Amino acid sequence: MSNQDLIHSVVTDDEPVLQLPDLVSNKKLIKYEEGEMAFDSYDTMNYFYFIMSGKIKISQINPDTAKEQTISILTRGDMFDTITLLDGEEHEYTSTVIEDSEVVEVPIGHVRELIHSDAKFKSFFFPYLAKQMRDSEELAVDLSLYDVYNRILRLIGRNIDTNGGVTKLNLIDNLSHEELASLVGSVRKVVNRNLQKLKDEGIIELSRKHIKLKNLKHLLDKLKY
Known part of the structure; x- marks a missing residue:
C-alpha cells in the first residue's frame, strides 16, 4: 500500500452519492442531537439509513470491561447498515451521535429491490460496499500489526x-x-x-x-x- 492509498478526501457537495435518497420514494428525514443514541439493531432490521450531515459513531463495547472499539464514524455520504441489508441477520452495535446529524430512513425491503433492479443505485452502492470492506481490513491490520x-x-x-x-x-x-x-x-x-x-x-x-x-x-x- 502506498502513502497515497492512505489518503482519502471528503465527499464533496457535487458527489452523486449525496443524491442517493432521491432514488427512493418511501423515505423519512430524521434529526438526531449530539449525545443521543441513533438507530439500533431493531431499526436496521427494518430500515436502511443514508447519512446527510453530522457524525454518528458505530462501536462495539465489551460488557465485562466496558472497553469500546469504534468500528466507523458515519458522516455525510455514508450508508448504514450494509451488513444487515445483505445477510438479513441482526447486527449488534452501539450508535452514538457525536455531532448533530440528519439521516434519511428508507424501508430495507425497498433498498434490497433497488440493489436488484436499479442500475443507478447499484453504481453507487457496490463501490461504497467495497470501500467499507477495505476500511474494515485496514482497521484489522492496524490493530494487529x-x-x-x-x-x-x-x-x-x-x-x-x-x-x-x-x-x-x-x-x-x-x-x-x-x-x-x-x-x-x-x-x-x-x-x-x-x-x-x-x-x-x-x-x-x-x-x-x-x-x-x-x-x-x-x-x-x-x-x-
Whole structure:
C-alpha cells in the first residue's frame, strides 16, 4: 500500500452519492442531537439509513470491561447498515451521535429491490460496499500489526482532505482524545502521549478537541514502510 492509498478526501457537495435518497420514494428525514443514541439493531432490521450531515459513531463495547472499539464514524455520504441489508441477520452495535446529524430512513425491503433492479443505485452502492470492506481490513491490520503511534499516523493519513488545494483533516479533526482512543484501540492517556510526540515532531498542531496537520511531507515520510 502506498502513502497515497492512505489518503482519502471528503465527499464533496457535487458527489452523486449525496443524491442517493432521491432514488427512493418511501423515505423519512430524521434529526438526531449530539449525545443521543441513533438507530439500533431493531431499526436496521427494518430500515436502511443514508447519512446527510453530522457524525454518528458505530462501536462495539465489551460488557465485562466496558472497553469500546469504534468500528466507523458515519458522516455525510455514508450508508448504514450494509451488513444487515445483505445477510438479513441482526447486527449488534452501539450508535452514538457525536455531532448533530440528519439521516434519511428508507424501508430495507425497498433498498434490497433497488440493489436488484436499479442500475443507478447499484453504481453507487457496490463501490461504497467495497470501500467499507477495505476500511474494515485496514482497521484489522492496524490493530494487529502496528503500535499506537503508527495507528495514529495511519488514521491521520486516511483522513486528509486535499480538496480546494488546501490540506486539512476531516472527520477526526474535532474528536476528543477519548474518541480517538476508541478509533485506534487504545486509551486516552496513551493517545495523549503519542499526539504530543507528533506535535513535538512538528507533524501536527493541537488545540482543545482540534488536530491540525502542520507538515504533510513529514507525515508521508513517517508512513513509508
